[in-house]
Amino acid sequence: xxxxxxxxxxxxxxxxxxxxxxSHTVQGYVGNKAAVFPLQLLGYDVDPINSVxxxxxxxxxxxxxxxxxxxxxxxxxxxxQQLCDLIxxxxxxxLLYYTHLLTGYIGSVSFLDTVLQVxxxxxxxxxxxxxxxxxxxxxxxxxxxxxxxxxxYREKVIPVxxxxxxxxxxxxxxxxxxxxxxxxxGLKACNILHAAGxxxxxxxxxxxxxxxxxxxxxxxxxxxxPHQFKIIIPKIPAYFTGTGxxxxxxxxxxxxxxxxxxxxxxxxxxxxxxxxxxRTLEDYxxxxxxxxxxxxxxxxxxxxxDIRNPEVKFKAEEYT
Amino acid sequence: xKQPLVLLPRRLHLxxxxxxxxxxxxxxxxxxxxxxxxxxxxxxxxxxxxxxxSHTVQGYVGNKSAVFPLQLLGYDVDPINSVxxxxxxxxxxxxxxxxxxQQLCDLIxxxxxxxLLYYTHLLTGYIGSVSFLEMVLQVVERLRVxxxxxxxxxxxxxxxxxxxxxxxxxxxxYREKVVPVxxxxxxxxxxxxxxxxxxxxxxxxGLKACNILHAAGxxxxxxxxxxxxxxxxxxxxxxxxxxxxPQQFKIVIPKIPAYFTGSGxxxxxxxxxxxxxxxxxxxxxxxxxxxxxxxxxxRTLADYxxxxxxxxxxxxxxxxxxxxxDIRNPEIKLKAExxx
Numbered sequence: 001x002x003x004x005x006x007x008x009x010x011x012x013x014x015x016x017x018x019x020x021x022x023s024h025t026v027q028g029y030v031g032n033k034a035a036v037f038p039l040q041l042l043g044y045d046v047d048p049i050n051s052v053x054x055x056x057x058x059x060x061x062x063x064x065x066x067x068x069x070x071x072x073x074x075x076x077x078x079x080x081q082q083l084c085d086l087i088x089x090x091x092x093x094x095l096l097y098y099t100h101l102l103t104g105y106i107g108s109v110s111f112l113d114t115v116l117q118v119x120x121x122x123x124x125x126x127x128x129x130x131x132x133x134x135x136x137x138x139x140x141x142x143x144x145x146x147x148x149x150x151x152x153y154r155e156k157v158i159p160v161x162x163x164x165x166x167x168x169x170x171x172x173x174x175x176x177x178x179x180x181x182x183x184x185x186g187l188k189a190c191n192i193l194h195a196a197g198x199x200x201x202x203x204x205x206x207x208x209x210x211x212x213x214x215x216x217x218x219x220x221x222x223x224x225x226p227h228q229f230k231i232i233i234p235k236i237p238a239y240f241t242g243t244g245x246x247x248x249x250x251x252x253x254x255x256x257x258x259x260x261x262x263x264x265x266x267x268x269x270x271x272x273x274x275x276x277x278x279r280t281l282e283d284y285x286x287x288x289x290x291x292x293x294x295x296x297x298x299x300x301x302x303x304x305x306d307i308r309n310p311e312v313k314f315k316a317e318e319y320t
Numbered sequence: 321x322k323q324p325l326v327l328l329p330r331r332l333h334l335x336x337x338x339x340x341x342x343x344x345x346x347x348x349x350x351x352x353x354x355x356x357x358x359x360x361x362x363x364x365x366x367x368x369x370x371x372x373x374s375h376t377v378q379g380y381v382g383n384k385s386a387v388f389p390l391q392l393l394g395y396d397v398d399p400i401n402s403v404x405x406x407x408x409x410x411x412x413x414x415x416x417x418x419x420x421x422q423q424l425c426d427l428i429x430x431x432x433x434x435x436l437l438y439y440t441h442l443l444t445g446y447i448g449s450v451s452f453l454e455m456v457l458q459v460v461e462r463l464r465v466x467x468x469x470x471x472x473x474x475x476x477x478x479x480x481x482x483x484x485x486x487x488x489x490x491x492x493x494y495r496e497k498v499v500p501v502x503x504x505x506x507x508x509x510x511x512x513x514x515x516x517x518x519x520x521x522x523x524x525x526g527l528k529a530c531n532i533l534h535a536a537g538x539x540x541x542x543x544x545x546x547x548x549x550x551x552x553x554x555x556x557x558x559x560x561x562x563x564x565x566p567q568q569f570k571i572v573i574p575k576i577p578a579y580f581t582g583s584g585x586x587x588x589x590x591x592x593x594x595x596x597x598x599x600x601x602x603x604x605x606x607x608x609x610x611x612x613x614x615x616x617x618x619r620t621l622a623d624y625x626x627x628x629x630x631x632x633x634x635x636x637x638x639x640x641x642x643x644x645x646d647i648r649n650p651e652i653k654l655k656a657e658x659x660x
Binding site for chain 1: 356404637
């Protein structure tokens, strides 16, 4: 029988076909559970490779001053060979043409090395593949991956990433800039990353002088000064799980629709995320739960309209 | 065997305080109220679904076909992926791995340990082995210990058009052990014949088959496609009060000259979704489900044709993502006719 075309590639579309290699938790919204649904809402066909299947997320085990949401978890981890098998299966069926690759938390150097092979493989089929990489390593000064991952991200992953979405701690680790204490430090860090690889960098949260900012940087032409901007983000007095994974997915989704306007894409992503966080906070309060006493599961499903059609409430300010 | 500890990320939005850090895994911690599961605590016309189905990286079958529509309808869905394959088995080849019964148990244990086993619905589709099906039956019991009102929506996937595509020993397990515990069953023509022992060549045969199933277990039965005298029907049957005559109806479905993968899984998910929103109106729920599905299939057909592909020359991947508006807000184009 004739092989049917892959319609997400054959028909004109402002979206694309995304391979997303992230964790899967049965309960809760982290990893692929946080990233896939929003991208589907934005019209993307997403092919998820689940790097693990756990009952629930583990939460950040470094923070124990308040109740960790889930004291335990159970499940299975994909090894490098199993990841290769899945890629082989796709290859054997001519299913390896992707417009985007998305990765988030990766737990071991060996898995990260295998992901790098996947990048190569995908680019042989589509040299224009856009690799959106969330270099998950830690937060608020604390590493929560094995330390040997840092140099792999810095030396091998950055050079092949198209867009990078580090937080403050991660951009410090990747650039060696310790510590980032001003906006111009943040811009300098972006410039270092552009020179090493990605044309788009979004530092998803920077804590500078009591304010919370997103900084975005788009180097439209190699070697030229990038277009840079910031968005001031409200501080929300609560901890949420999955927001980083969601943010990176939203940035992929919107930056592909507005490829030359990273500012607009970031405004849409931030506005969606903020609406969702606000709803999450309100919903926990509505049931009489103190949102500060534990980390919160995001109300992803209930916020789908804000994801599909965000009202832009947070505007970007350019750095000239 | 428990896997080594793997830390998953938590992306934190900075609160107004900084937290001291610990490098060791926490054990003793002051007991604090765990946060509520909002999908259960807040009033909602939807619910919290545990869906145990296949996962394919590419394509829309199993959980890839069922989860997104239910999410669009407002459900929180917890998928347990019974397999992870590169693509569905209709392609010339596939690669991947299968969850064994023990691994399924581990996931349930993990949920249980975190008090996460209260579900409003359980959804199952294709199951490949008797041992896995037996495990699923244990899961049903486990979930009903926590929530006796759990609705188990079961698609008893065994075959189609006269052909069995599961191991034959599954049939009696479905018939004898699964049917009695199902709340809603969505067999096709072939499957309901297997489950009831009835040969169905007329609409009244179809209704009789539904009655047999009601007596054995489920209060809701939807025969998703019956081929009778050149026409294709859906027949729905809702026994509102045990022992009483069920309310029965049909919907005539247009024959579409093409084969689609994943449409059955999608249909069952839509039936779960809408029948929970209209619990006393299986007719309306079925009209909405059928209308959504037809819109997806029509769009799929049109899109392949636009791309220059003859839709009859291969089975087709459904345009699920592109049909999300039809899933969220279907226009009812196919109406139910009651059997009086």
